Amino acid sequence: MYQSPIEDIPRRVRDRDVQVGFVREKPVFRELECLEVYSDRMALITSPRNPPASRSQLHLRDMDECPFVVHTINAGLPKK
Numbered sequence: 723m724y725q726s727p728i729e730d731i732p733r734r735v736r737d738r739d740v741q742v743g744f745v746r747e748k749p750v751f752r753e754l755e756c757l758e759v760y761s762d763r764m765a766l767i768t769s770p771r772n773p774p775a776s777r778s779q780l781h782l783r784d785m786d787e788c789p790f791v792v793h794t795i796n797a798g799l800p801k802k
Contacts, residue, residue: 728745728746732745736751
């Protein structure tokens with residue numbers, strides 16, 4: 723297993739440095755096949771007074787004007 727910055731992974735697969743890569747979004751390289759293998763759901767926490775609290779469904783693009791924080795994606799993974 724190797725680790726790379728997420729933006730480098732599609733290029734490494736395309737250039738055949740590795741056979742398979744895992745990314746969060748479909749890459750722009752049309753010559754690569756993309757298959758969803760895992761879907762991660764997150765829970766939003768907010769004050770009841772904030773507008774997102776009244777929504778039953780929310781997309782990240784809905785948060786453009788709202789400062790927010792997310793967890794570190796690769797926390798605890800050993801680097802190779």
